[in-house]
Amino acid sequence: MEDHARAGKLVNLYHTNGQFTSAITARTTFGIDTESNIGADTDDKFTLCAKNIVKSFSKRNSWNIYIIYLLQKFPRLHLFLAEKLKINYVDECIMDNVSYLDALLLQGIAEREKLQHGGQGKKYQDFLQSLVAAKFARDAKITKKKSEDTNGSEPHTDKARPERLLTHEEVMAQLLTILFAGFDMTTSALQFCLYHLAVHPEIQNKVYKEIQELVHSEEPTHEEITKLVYMDQVINESMRLLPAVGIIGRTARETRSYGDITIPAGSSVYMSINRIHKDPKNFPDPEKFDPNRFSDEEKAKRDPLAFAPFGWGPRSCIGSRLVAQELKIALVYILRKVSFEVNEKTVPKKGEELEIFFSTQLTRVARPIQLQPTLRK
Template sequence: MFDISELFQVSASTVVWTIFIITVFAYGIWPYTYLKRYGIPGPIPLPFIGNLPLLASMGEAQSALYLSKRFGRIAGYYFGRYPAVIVNDLDMIQKILVTDNSSFCNRYQIFPPKGVFVNSIFFAKNDHWKMMRYLLSPTFSNGQLKQVVPLIQKVIMNAKNNFGELADQEQEFDITTVVGRFTLDVISTTAFGVEIDSQKNPNCPLVKSCLKFVKFNIFSSLIPLSFICRPLWYLVDFLRFPGTLENKLDYLVSFCQDTIKFRKTDKTANRRDMMQLMLEARMNNNNTSIDEEESASLKDFVSKYQDTQSLTDKEITSNALTFLVGGYETTSSTFAFLIHSLAFNQDAQEKVYKEIMNVIGEELPNQDNVRELMYLDMCLSETLRKYPVVTRLNREADEDIKVGDWTIPSYTDVVIPVYSIHNSPEYYPDPEKFIPERFTPEAKGTRHPYTYMPFGKGPRSCLGMRLARLELKMLAASILREFKFTPCSKTEDPIQLTQLFFLRAKNGVWLNVTRRGKA
């Protein structure tokens, strides 16, 4: 006899499995049809994890280069469950960064920033970003740079002594370590008015904390799990595992906060460093450090909030930390790549040396005389072309928007692949070669201006660009007129690069150094 209860048992089981399959499809498969619906090509994503294996194995820079070669001017991929669109078309890039900047004003964020970075200009959005950009711009004006030149010169003397000891010892050395300490000394004295001499005190807590932060590997932590399931981000952050980012910042945050408290109570010292300028910053119409690309974006905003806005302690801490960590990583790696390139191109190194001696001689490098070092500037530009430390720019559209022949989806990571463009043979023949002459005025005039973006473009370009170039050229002029660099047994060519967001040498940059004139 037929038992009707069996029918209900089968049906219940079927329902459970049906719900399970639909749930798996909705969460792990359906999101990966998003870019396809916009007609954007790209590699086939895996369920639940998207293209994370590709990104983890190749790194941000190389994966963007690979996808650009394979799919052309525009390509899509998935960072876990989150869609990203790589834009390689230069005219489209110009529209995104400048022409249509009002629609792409913000940087894409997979997760909202927490902790100290909530108030960083890097992550700020809309009016909050406009306010901070306006208030922080004078911190990096030409007038302010003149005031920090003596501070940089003092740190350079310590660096010269360090290179002199290495030359006398005739030892192979990793230049990234030496220059990293120099860069940290420059930032600590120009930003905070603190002289730490990390070149002689490598165990200084500030030095050790910076190193912990910049060596943080996102793919060796628990963070990638949150790219698959957003709530896991908040769990990782709440539990503060030893490998999480917040744990690497505790000392740096305390350092910034203590400096602010001291400045507010100490009224005797007449400091004009970045920390003091941030403390004194207030909205007004007298900011002459804003360039043309920024002024159109900020003009109406300044009139609206004039004399009513200043930076809070949290905003000062957040931005001071951004300058400290960002400046440390980018400047030290760039200088190491520059010296490595000159070590393998001795003709270029000798040409730089002769230019320094003809233009500066024995004078101390400063803001005015390094401006006359045209060939050194070309070498630096070529280094930044070949090794852009910031390998990509990110933007986000607040609504679907037509750019060129493509529709860019809203709330999607719009990636400008700086490394890929800089190393494209279409714009730079033999891109793997170090050719400073690519940056003569005549050569630059033949290229699209958006083939070169080491500091970004448009209103959200790097605030610290002028300071970075100044300290790099001052250090190079001081060091290269007294020392000569050559490859050693540990020198890599080509350099093995890291698989992280910032470009740096995976195994360091090892070289030999000798004093000029020594046989």
């Protein structure tokens, strides 16, 4: 971004931020290092794969949306097509990229199992290592139980067995979920936050001053990051106006009634996070960007569920804490070096509204946001 500022070039936020968040996702999930490619004109293989998968599910006016909803509504049909007929309704772009991730998964599991057998299982500290370690722990329990049964202890019953292991497909599904949460949500949240700061330079300057006062390390520490209270308010207000996920869907496990509304078991329930966040009862003048809404005093006045960019409860976003840390660290590094503005060359231009739409529950921009960076003096 410093190079773009010196050259007077605009920064394509989704492209650059995507490389940053992709590198973190690759490291924390698969143990892969792609950091050297951050800022390059072209994406590395992992980042390109992540962008392609997200892009395929975010096509505007796509029949994919309706097919996905249909399969969610009738899970038995989905299982029949996938397990019996081996039919998966996804396009070739997704399949090519999923095949690439599948190859990474197989390679990573094989390497970690080899290290685990050699007593070196702590070399990696990522999500995949956690899965492999859990697999070995459960395998050991099964082996021990079989040994006890052979030595004349009580017969081995289904109830006595450890919980079943995740299948390869289930592990892959979890990794894809993290890819969406860790890569796409963070990329979107960061670009929207930088956009709001560019539109409101007085707020951007206030965040910069807070960084200068509280962060003294070249590499910000966890303790320093937690002190950035105003930055946290800015991030929350940005996610209130433009949540990365605009709609959250759930399936009712049992019939429940709320007042005169009854939700039957098995029903699909969709909550518009975008509309909840703009309810004037909780947020007066809801279209105004005002970080002070998230001061301790203001938060105490409203129901906690009035703000839920990551969902709520036991099915909330698995990567919410990681996303929060990534956003703060990124803003510290960026705003120390450059400031952003909107002008006659940027997308959108100064005075223009950001054109957004919702696709497959995700918040999307009609055109990539491009801002003008300026070097800090």
